[in-house]
Amino acid sequence: MMRACGAEGPTEYNPGLELGAALGVLARQGRDKLTLVVPENLSDFGLWLEQLVAESTGKQGTGILPLAGDPLSAPAMYGSDRVFVHVSYENQPDEENRQKVAALQAAGHPTITILLRDALDLGAEFFRWEVATAVASAVLGINPFDQPNVQAAKTATNRLMEVVEQQGQLPQTSAPVTSENGLDYYASVSGTSAEAVLKAFFGQAKPGDYLCVQAYLMETPALNAELDALRVLVQQRLHLATAAGYGPRFLHSTGQYHKGGPDTGLFLQLTTDHPQDLPLPGRPYTFGTFQNAQAAGDLQALQDYGRRTLRVHLGSGNTEAGLAELLKRLKQVLV
Structure with a gap:
């Protein structure tokens, strides 16, 4: 070869x-x-x-x-x-x-x-x-050997971690647009219910767009199956290409494309609390806090580049149950 x-x-x-x-x-x-x-x-x-x-x-x-x-x-x-x-x-x-x-x-x-x-x-x-x-x-007509947009998420995360170092916790985020059945919805689109927010978010999709599911969750076979079901649902109902990745791993693979590539992505970020957290050795914060900062930093970087984003926080309960609830809502909305 x-x-x-x-x-x-x-x-x-x-x-x-x-x-x-x-x-x-x-x-x-x-x-x-x-x-x-x-x-x-x-x-x-x-x-x-x-x-x-x-x-x-x-x-x-x-x-x-x-x-x-x-x-x-x-x-x-x-x-x-x-x-x-x-x-x-x-x-x-x-x-x-x-x-x-x-x-x-x-x-x-x-x-x-x-x-x-x-x-x-x-x-x-x-x-x-x-x-x-x-x-x-x-x-x-591009240079394959540089990564000009990868640093954006790192920079935003570092700013958040400086706050954690000084105050002991992440800064407060804006309030969710709406909360239903244990799920919090954070979006730039408006809506007074989960159904309205999801309709407004997916209503932005155009031919040639794609959905990217960014799961800041602990990977399990059950979650993989639910993410696959979500991708199939969106593909069949909206005819959109779909991608899914676990954070923060995807930041060093497709993260460059998300921010530097064409503005054709709809980004669905999934986060959760960390009831079983671990301290990060030598640091005054936990692995969970650091992961939350990475998710928030990447979300901020996407928004700085004008990307269409929706964050759904699955809470502190059963993650699989939270994602199942989101799937249930999507089946009602994407018709």
Whole structure:
């Protein structure tokens, strides 16, 4: 792969150049949502790809948004902002994904298929995608090797932590727009009920937009299932691309794209209290306080860049139950 992607090889047989040129041209045509389709045993490859592509290309108001773990639906559910890349093993069962990708291709959506012989091919795949990302960035006219907007959330968080160092706690935030059934809703949109706030927030969506769920929660299988259900609901009801990530991890992967990429995101931030908190060694605050500051800092940075945001605080009770309540509300609102 290194030789094939190198300068000494013929350009017509350069796998990195071919992939990167295709992704860059498609992004310039409006197909900037890179939807990765992989079997379960390659799911972590998607998390690596998220950071590589989003942080490299998401700047100067442009970029390619990689979507890992986006549940595949029928072709009619997708708009003209998608490109699908199917990565799979040659000799391992992945028939369901193959059939769905074939249906997407038959419906006119651009699809790219990459077949690996075995797990040892992953090293070569890393190299291919690194070259492809650099090539796509060149097509988009951006520098893939800087991260000009990553610092914004860090700076906002540091300001909050200075307050904690001086006062022992985070500064008070503005009051929620509304509170219902244990959930607090913080938004720039108006509304006197949870239904009104959710309608106003999702009513801002336009074709080509995407929903990003930023979960500052402790990851569990149950929460993963509920987040998947939320993504499917939004995709089916609004035909929006959806992304989801656990904070603060995503700050160092897709965080650059959220603030430096195109203004096409709706950001749903989920936070919770920390009844079982731990002190942070050598600091006068806890891990929970630090995580809350990271969430608040990123939310402030998103708002400073004019992004559409909604924070839902799930309270101090059962997090899964709080997210289930939000899902229940969304099913009533998104019709």
